[in-house]
Amino acid sequence: MKLNITVIPGDGIGPEIIAEAKKVLDKVCDLYGHEISYKEVLMGGCSIDAYGKPLTDETIEAARSADAVLMGSIGGNTQTSPWYKLEPHLRPEAGLLGLRKALSLFANLRPAYLYPELKEACPLKEEMADRGFDMLIMRELTGGLYFGERSTKEVDGEMTAVDTLIYKESEIRRIAIKAFEVARKRRKSVISVDKANVLDSSRLWRKVVEEVRKDYPDVELSHMLVDNCAMQLVRDPAQFDVVLTENMFGDILSDEASMITGSIGMLPSASLNDSSFGLYEPSHGSAPDIAGKDIANPIATVLSAAMMLRYSFNLDKEADSIEEAVRQVLRDGYRTVDLLGAADAGSFKKVGCKEMGDLLVERIAVL
Ligand code: IPM
Ligand code: MG
Numbered sequence: 577m578k579l580n581i582t583v584i585p586g587d588g589i590g591p592e593i594i595a596e597a598k599k600v601l602d603k604v605c606d607l608y609g610h611e612i613s614y615k616e617v618l619m620g621g622c623s624i625d626a627y628g629k630p631l632t633d634e635t636i637e638a639a640r641s642a643d644a645v646l647m648g649s650i651g652g653n654t655q656t657s658p659w660y661k662l663e664p665h666l667r668p669e670a671g672l673l674g675l676r677k678a679l680s681l682f683a684n685l686r687p688a689y690l691y692p693e694l695k696e697a698c699p700l701k702e703e704m705a706d707r708g709f710d711m712l713i714m715r716e717l718t719g720g721l722y723f724g725e726r727s728t729k730e731v732d733g734e735m736t737a738v739d740t741l742i743y744k745e746s747e748i749r750r751i752a753i754k755a756f757e758v759a760r761k762r763r764k765s766v767i768s769v770d771k772a773n774v775l776d777s778s779r780l781w782r783k784v785v786e787e788v789r790k791d792y793p794d795v796e797l798s799h800m801l802v803d804n805c806a807m808q809l810v811r812d813p814a815q816f817d818v819v820l821t822e823n824m825f826g827d828i829l830s831d832e833a834s835m836i837t838g839s840i841g842m843l844p845s846a847s848l849n850d851s852s853f854g855l856y857e858p859s860h861g862s863a864p865d866i867a868g869k870d871i872a873n874p875i876a877t878v879l880s881a882a883m884m885l886r887y888s889f890n891l892d893k894e895a896d897s898i899e900e901a902v903r904q905v906l907r908d909g910y911r912t913v914d915l916l917g918a919a920d921a922g923s924f925k926k927v928g929c930k931e932m933g934d935l936l937v938e939r940i941a942v943l
Contacts, residue, residue: 579612582642587621588862589872590648596874596933597881603940604894620650620668621659630671636678644888647857653864681847683754684715686859688833693906697838697915711816714755715826719747722823743777752788755820756795765796765817769805834859839914841873844880846887854888856880870928873912901939
């Protein structure tokens with residue numbers, strides 16, 4: 577198969593982790609007889625530096641014309657980087673939001689799985705870590721507060737800022753369908769998260785999710801308020817299979833879910849539209865404080881590449897081979913620094929970003 581990939585290395589640790597993911601993809605394609613080609617483009621801070629804006633038409637076109645996009649991370653230190661002195665629509669994050677919107681990437685899949693090998697790195701009580709968890713957060717990605725109208729202006733003599741949380745029925749329906757479809761391939765349970773005790777948008781969310789559910793009688797559905805969900809994630813994460821939620825709640829809950837897996841450096845994500853096209857990126861950010869030091873964990877990006885093979889190309893075996901290599905490398909005791917945490921560092925082999933990539937490449941095999 578021919579795979580045409582547009583690559584957005586981005587800022588901070590982005591280029592380092594992307595380099596490792598490409599090494600792994602090259603090995604997989606070599607072993608399984610696929611032809612992969614990459615086109616690299618700029619987005620985020622590096623695009624601001626080069627072109628004065630975070631997202632150019634050329635980058636949108638390069639993304640659109642590829643089979644899939646593999647991304648590192650964008651953005652810088654919000655306290656110190658000159659990028660954050662620019663108007664909000666010219667900052668790095670606006671590039672990512674613009675690309676998500678331009679390509680209608682409304683479904684953001686963020687799996688949070690506790691590898692048994694990483695139990696020690698899980699900050700929860702031992703009994704919770706022992707039980708393990710395996711959930712998938714289905715986050716709506718092109719609506720809600722992120723894309724509603726906003727303004728900051730003087731009203732009655734004082735500065736007043738407004739953000740709008742807006743959802744149309746059709747936007748809720750299409751993401752709910754994605755959640756039920758993916759639940760069918762998992763443990764057939766959806767927990768829809770909202771704030772229906774306060775927000776109109778959440779009450780509509782609940783109603784539409786209930787309607788969609790009628791087509792999926794084999795899938796269990798329950799509703800949970802977002803504040804309760806934040807608590808349940810650290811109290812009993814094993815109860816979650818598919819978590820369906822709107823854009824902002826999903827942003828926050830997915831960071832929380834990632835942290836209980838031991839490190840935010842482990843979590844991949846896929847952003848999909850209604851075709852097989854997708855944008856794949858780690859759930860974590862650009863970590864400017866550790867950029868260029870060869871200590872970043874490339875696993876989330878490598879696992880994002882696996883999701884790309886699975887969702888955009890239907891190459892399940894190839895994706896399995898990457899996920900198996902990750903399990904193997906953890907089983908063999910290799911850890912980037914983020915995975916060592918409070919655990920007994922002495923019993924593990926501490927490695928950098930490049931070495932982790934090499935170790936993964938060594939373990940890619942035909943299954
Ligand atoms: C994420 C990030 C983005 C978001 C930022 C960088 C705009 O936090 O992908 O979770 O809020 O969606
Ligand atoms: Mg986020």
